[in-house]
Amino acid sequence: MHPLDILDTPAAVLDVARLQHNLAHMQQRISALGVALRPHIKTSKCLAVVQQQLALGAQGVTVSTLKEAQQCLAAGITDITYAVGIAPAKLPQVLALRRQGAQLTILTDNLASAQAIGSFCQVQGEAIPVLIEIDTDQHRSGVAPESGLLLDLGRALHASGCLAGVLTHAGASYQCNTPAALQAMAEQERAGCVRAAERLRAAGLPCPVVSVGSTPTALSATRLHGVTEVRAGVYAFMDLVMANVGVCSADDIALSVLATVIGHQAERGWALVDAGWMAMSRDRGTQSQACDYGYGQVCDADGRLLPGWVMSGANQEHGIVGFDAAKPGAGAAPADVVQALPVGTRLRILPNHACATAAQFAGYHALQRDGTLADWPRWNHW
Amino acid sequence: MHPLDILDTPAAVLDVARLQHNLAHMQQRISALGVALRPHIKTSKCLAVVQQQLALGAQGVTVSTLKEAQQCLAAGITDITYAVGIAPAKLPQVLALRRQGAQLTILTDNLASAQAIGSFCQVQGEAIPVLIEIDTDQHRSGVAPESGLLLDLGRALHASGCLAGVLTHAGASYQCNTPAALQAMAEQERAGCVRAAERLRAAGLPCPVVSVGSTPTALSATRLHGVTEVRAGVYAFMDLVMANVGVCSADDIALSVLATVIGHQAERGWALVDAGWMAMSRDRGTQSQACDYGYGQVCDADGRLLPGWVMSGANQEHGIVGFDAAKPGAGAAPADVVQALPVGTRLRILPNHACATAAQFAGYHALQRDGTLADWPRWNHW
Numbered sequence: 001m002h003p004l005d006i007l008d009t010p011a012a013v014l015d016v017a018r019l020q021h022n023l024a025h026m027q028q029r030i031s032a033l034g035v036a037l038r039p040h041i042k043t044s045k046c047l048a049v050v051q052q053q054l055a056l057g058a059q060g061v062t063v064s065t066l067k068e069a070q071q072c073l074a075a076g077i078t079d080i081t082y083a084v085g086i087a088p089a090k091l092p093q094v095l096a097l098r099r100q101g102a103q104l105t106i107l108t109d110n111l112a113s114a115q116a117i118g119s120f121c122q123v124q125g126e127a128i129p130v131l132i133e134i135d136t137d138q139h140r141s142g143v144a145p146e147s148g149l150l151l152d153l154g155r156a157l158h159a160s161g162c163l164a165g166v167l168t169h170a171g172a173s174y175q176c177n178t179p180a181a182l183q184a185m186a187e188q189e190r191a192g193c194v195r196a197a198e199r200l201r202a203a204g205l206p207c208p209v210v211s212v213g214s215t216p217t218a219l220s221a222t223r224l225h226g227v228t229e230v231r232a233g234v235y236a237f238m239d240l241v242m243a244n245v246g247v248c249s250a251d252d253i254a255l256s257v258l259a260t261v262i263g264h265q266a267e268r269g270w271a272l273v274d275a276g277w278m279a280m281s282r283d284r285g286t287q288s289q290a291c292d293y294g295y296g297q298v299c300d301a302d303g304r305l306l307p308g309w310v311m312s313g314a315n316q317e318h319g320i321v322g323f324d325a326a327k328p329g330a331g332a333a334p335a336d337v338v339q340a341l342p343v344g345t346r347l348r349i350l351p352n353h354a355c356a357t358a359a360q361f362a363g364y365h366a367l368q369r370d371g372t373l374a375d376w377p378r379w380n381h382w
Numbered sequence: 383m384h385p386l387d388i389l390d391t392p393a394a395v396l397d398v399a400r401l402q403h404n405l406a407h408m409q410q411r412i413s414a415l416g417v418a419l420r421p422h423i424k425t426s427k428c429l430a431v432v433q434q435q436l437a438l439g440a441q442g443v444t445v446s447t448l449k450e451a452q453q454c455l456a457a458g459i460t461d462i463t464y465a466v467g468i469a470p471a472k473l474p475q476v477l478a479l480r481r482q483g484a485q486l487t488i489l490t491d492n493l494a495s496a497q498a499i500g501s502f503c504q505v506q507g508e509a510i511p512v513l514i515e516i517d518t519d520q521h522r523s524g525v526a527p528e529s530g531l532l533l534d535l536g537r538a539l540h541a542s543g544c545l546a547g548v549l550t551h552a553g554a555s556y557q558c559n560t561p562a563a564l565q566a567m568a569e570q571e572r573a574g575c576v577r578a579a580e581r582l583r584a585a586g587l588p589c590p591v592v593s594v595g596s597t598p599t600a601l602s603a604t605r606l607h608g609v610t611e612v613r614a615g616v617y618a619f620m621d622l623v624m625a626n627v628g629v630c631s632a633d634d635i636a637l638s639v640l641a642t643v644i645g646h647q648a649e650r651g652w653a654l655v656d657a658g659w660m661a662m663s664r665d666r667g668t669q670s671q672a673c674d675y676g677y678g679q680v681c682d683a684d685g686r687l688l689p690g691w692v693m694s695g696a697n698q699e700h701g702i703v704g705f706d707a708a709k710p711g712a713g714a715a716p717a718d719v720v721q722a723l724p725v726g727t728r729l730r731i732l733p734n735h736a737c738a739t740a741a742q743f744a745g746y747h748a749l750q751r752d753g754t755l756a757d758w759p760r761w762n763h764w
Contacts, residue, residue: 282664343494
């Protein structure tokens with residue numbers, strides 16, 4: 001009997017050998033560059049994964065929600081950076097977590113929030129460490145390294161004893177797909193964040209933390225001079241978007257969705273499976289990349305790639321699996337989809353975006369090296 | 383104090399007045415057409431909503447997962463159709479639910495499953511009612527009304543005492559956007575399913591159930607001759623996709639995501655909010671429609687539309703809110719986004735696809751007619 005046969009479908013399967021390879025590879029790389037790794041746990045939201053990251057040498061964690069912070073703290077993990085610009089209304093929760101023992105650092109990029117933080121800290125008699133978010137790629141939030149606002153923010157936060165440093169995330173790295181472009185983006189991210197730190201210091205302000213990172217830049221940087229820590233998240237599981245970016249292969253992807261064939265449209269060459277977008281998520285991150293995998297790349301139940309087979313369409317609980325001879329390594333189309341993938345066949349679908357697919361599940365079925373399964377729950381919601 | 387001020391963001395807010403309007407409107411419409419309504423509860427996955435649907439006259443429920451069936455049964459709701467082609471491995475769960483008191487009907491469109499059902503029922507000494515899925519629009523699964531396979535399936539299921547009727551879902555109706563096209567699709571759905579029933583009956587096979595439906599066709603059908611029941615789901619909440627299809631207005635949308643402004647990129651006219659794709663889902667259903675709302679249409683905290691403001695981009699916990707003067711009713715762009723939407727502003731974002739957005743949350747904050755909030759949990763996962 002196959003070890004996954006005991007699972008109902010759809011189910012999230014995590015290949016622990018691949019996970020551990022990905023975790024060790026990143027830790028070794030960042031350690032070799034001489035800086036700390038602070039993993040972003042928004043991908044796994046799972047204590048078993050976070051504990052392995054810390055055991056390998058990670059120094060603290062990055063979270064995307066205060067719920068993740070709360071759950072880390074409950075597990076004894078105290079060094080936590082909440083890397084979403086703080087909404088002032090969340091400051092009481094931040095303070096409560098700090099008073100329960102979390103060394104929780106927060107983020108802002110605007111004076112309104114900085115002033116709200118200052119007032120709050122004054123009233124509460126506590127200094128909450130704050131990083132200034134730096135915009136190094138114009139993809140989202142943050143202040144420009146050369147801006148006057150950077151120094152205004154630095155002064156405002158320092159006045160309340162809260163200034164802890166600078167942080168950036170070059171999310172634009174997801175649009176890169178050559179080693180040269182990735183290295184250039186990594187250097188742009190590093191140089192912009194370090195420049196912001198140097199300007200703060202030149203103005204007489206403290207800037208102990210210089211935090212950069214994204215999985216593509218973390219795996220492409222050749223030097224991290226001036227940086228104190230790297231954050232990255234999706235590297236733990238990897239996904240098809242990262243394979244298209246060029247920082248992993250499909251065989252590195254640790255997360256897959258186990259699905260069962262429930263029918264066919266033989267004339268159209270389709271197999272229908274019982275995993276739709278509710279299981280895969282609606283993420284179509286590979287749509288604009290070199291290889292569009294639809295809703296995912298199909299593998300057999302052992303996780304071996306079935307080149308050419310992709311989930312070409314999805315409804316809530318239905319996935320349409322079809323063969324595309326134009327996909328890399330696809331070979332010739334099968335004569336008969338009903339024979340190729342009979343009803344009851346179990347498949348594993350690799351996700352476009354692991355963070356989004358993982359979030360559709362309450363937890364993972366961790367397929368361990370010895371073939372046994374463990375239940376690893378997730379910290380979903382807020 | 384605003385009733386929603388007590389909520390942390392992001393949060394799923396359900397406007398109960400709009401919900402009840404939507405529920406009553408559909409029930410009246412289907413009742414007036416002389417057939418039963420069997421709501422698809424995959425949108426809400428919420429007992430409080432389902433109970434209101436039943437109180438208004440719904441006859442049984444449709445589910446997308448066996449977990450929904452299990453939860454309904456636990457609440458005393460027994461008349462249940464599981465409207466995803468059955469994976470034979472799920473038959474023991476189906477049987478267990480039936481033996482616990484569920485009148486659970488299942489679905490198939492292929493002989494392999496029909497034979498598996500027949501064998502299983504023979505061994506277990508129980509007949510499980512099965513509907514044959516009919517393909518009336520080539521969008522997904524099902525057998526053609528004129529196919530030989532239809533009769534083969536009917537005979538196979540009848541031999542094991544399981545044949546209960548036919549079911550179709552014209553999901554292609556989501557691509558329609560004129561009353562004429564919607565009415566034509568509703569008639570295509572009706573006619574195809576009724577034709578399949580007639581062919582079965584002409585072959586001497588029983589076909590008591592003739593089940594059709596999708597929200598667009600249910601709200602557009604002008605006659606349902608030969609149909610016994612209509613299924614529809616998203617009508618309960620409505621969404622921007624349905625508004626583009628033309629079967630509701632934006633003011634009918636009952637679900638929104640409460641979010642807080644956390645910063646700006648003033649030169650780009652952006653406000654950043656603390657609701658990203660983790661809250662909205664990655665569903666971009668309006669991308670291919672007449673009006674592309676990005677990740678959602680922005681409203682103020684009272685749910686009033688802010689024409690022109692949409693969530694134009696999203697990362698995991700960040701939403702980018704921008705102004706698009708080309709959107710209907712937008713008027714002129716504001717001179718300063720920082721003044722228009724200051725840090726701390728609370729907004730409510732209407733979703734592209736309510737089923738997908740709702741699934742990102744553990745439950746709803748139901749905003750009742752008297753302004754109070756109730757917690758309505760969801761039945762997530764499988």
